[in-house]
Amino acid sequence: MISDKKDIRALSKEELRSFFVGIGDKAFRGTQVYEWLWSKGSHSFDDMTNISKETRAHLDENFVINHIKVDHFQKSSDGTIKNAVKLFDDFVVESVLIPTKKRTTACVSSQVGCSLDCTFCATAKLKRMRNLNPDEIYDQVVTIDRESRLYHDKPLSNIVFMGMGEPLMNYKNVLASIEKITSDEGLGMSPKRITVSTSGVPKMIKKLADDAVKFHLAVSLHSAIQETREQIMPFAKNFTLVDLREALEYWYSKTNRKITYEYIVWKGINDTWKDIEALVTFCKYVPCKINIIEYNPIDDGHFQQASTTAIDDYIEALEHNRIPVTVRRSRGKDIDAACGQLANKQ
């Protein structure tokens, strides 16, 4: 049941402090409650033992504490874990824990469904239902950190915003969640361990640069030819490669940080020399590296991963031009937890 009361975790620390001043209490009480909510992850006002009973009752009358719940948990044969998490209004999003020898990475969702329309992505078929709140994103990270300690004996080391949704179409809440993840009152993680992946929303990339964010940026490029990109990512008609390039140049001029381009090579779509040459040219505009992602088939069978020869041609051309390139093998395919497969199947 959805409560009429306000979610107290939607308030910033300053707003909580003002709330207490407003009811004739001390601002410091707001800091105490904030610590209970974030550092201690409290699910109930009753836990807040350094707050008087009357104040706790007052909070209970005015607010709820919303928390995500793991609705369905799956573990892949390669150690990847997928959580389907239920939100307060019964929507479900997915987050994934990807363990490797060196790191354990959380892949988190930023929207219920997605604002964009990439034709090869299972999430895009769901349409955007709503944006996630900062606490809903933060809770996914906390849950995965706990699972990482439990199943892999180590804390979470990295976070990627590569789950469901387009993070830059939920800009404010994504940045607020990162603020919590990196703050001492939250998880105290370094922003250098966080990567936000976008399909490429030029205006918002510029805004990131203006806001002097400290995390990494990845862009799902998939083609450096405008017509081809429009075919597979129709929104690119409005967010053109020319504008994307300009925004990325701006990002680099302000942050001095390399971009990662994510790139899938499909048979008959972007597997010719013309495609490779266009990518090499695009890579010269801004310092970058390329992450070639394995295609994870979604049900409609329209797309097919290109041949190994085509992928090798890409690698050779990029290396020849001294552009760093890595090939990312998919993880968690047996539980539909790999990139682009997140669509609430269980």
Ligand code: SAH
């Ligand atoms: N909207 C953001 C983040 C979510 S998608 C973005 O587009 O970057 C995360 C990554 O998965 C993107 O690089 C996306 O292009 C890729 N992806 C989507 N569908 C895929 C599929 N079926 N197989 C492999 N990768 C896919």
